[in-house]
Amino acid sequence: MALDLPPDPHFFVLEADVWGPHDTQFNKTEPVNRGDAPHCPRCGEAIGMLTWRPEYRVELELYGQGLGDFAEGPGYEVLISERMANAVRTEGLTGLLGFHAVEVVRMRRKRKGPKPGAVPRYFAATACFGHGAIDDVRSLVRRDEPVTCPECRNPGRDTIHGFVLEPGTWQGEDVFRPRGLQGRLLVSERFIQFVRRHGFTNMKLIPTREYILDPEHKGPPAGSPSSLI
Known part of the structure; x- marks a missing residue:
């Protein structure tokens, strides 16, 4: 049965709300048990970092006033709170995988603030590698090197000044890593509504058309339009 997808979906980059x-x-x-990195099914090249296997043990670092529902760390895995994990399951959001219970062996406060209450239970999750692909023609991106594989579309981008997905490539996932930009988490409009409705914390949600990645301040690609098509 075909998915009933919106004709012109909008997407957002999901990041932790650093300094929030x-x-x-x-x-x-340690000890951290690592598995193989994911590979492109077509060209065989790695498209992600080494995976994380049991046991899932972490040290939390609290920089804000209170512990968040979402946390990033090394690798492609993220932590989500138990209340967020339960809501994802109950409401049927798609794209997050794993939900492995995590043992918090230590919690460090890194900035001044009130002593946090009980540490919530966290789960380790990963986002699926989606079929949605970055649209190079309609996006303001500059590549490191020419694309050699039409499936994974690696290597990555040197600079990004806003991007969109190719029409018809997204298959309805609410959280996913897009083809051609696997290092970033994208979420759907439904995920945005989900976060707002429940008040989940420590998430920055940036519209892809406004997302900028330009560590060397090179600016948009030469000859590019002033706005996305």
């Missing part, structure tokens, strides 16, 4: 009121980060605690 619930700024929470994590580090994996």
Whole structure:
């Protein structure tokens, strides 16, 4: 049965809200059991970092005033709170995988603030590699090197000054890593509504058309339009 997808969907880059009121980060605690990195099914090249396998043990770092529902750390895995994990399951949001219970072996406060209450239960999750692909023609991007594989579309981008997905490539996932930009988490409009409705914390949600990645301040690609098509 075909998915009933919106004709012109909008997407958002999901990042932790660094310097926000619930700024929470994590580090994996040794010994860390690592598995193979994911690979492109067509060209065989790695498209992600080494995976994380049991046991899932972490040290939380609290920079904000209170612990968040979402946390980033090394690797492609993220932590989500138990209340967020339950809501994802109950409401049927798609794209997050794993939901492995995490043991918090230590919590460090990294900036001044009130002593946090009980540490919530966290789960380790990963986002699926989606079929949605970056549209190079309609996006303001500059590549490191020419694309050699039409499936994974690696390597990545040197600079980004806003991007969109190719029409018809997204298959309805609410959280996913797009083809051609696997290092970023994208979320759907439904995910945005989900976060707002529940008040989940420590998430920055940036419209892809406004997303900028330009560490060397090179600016948009030469000859590019002033706005996205």
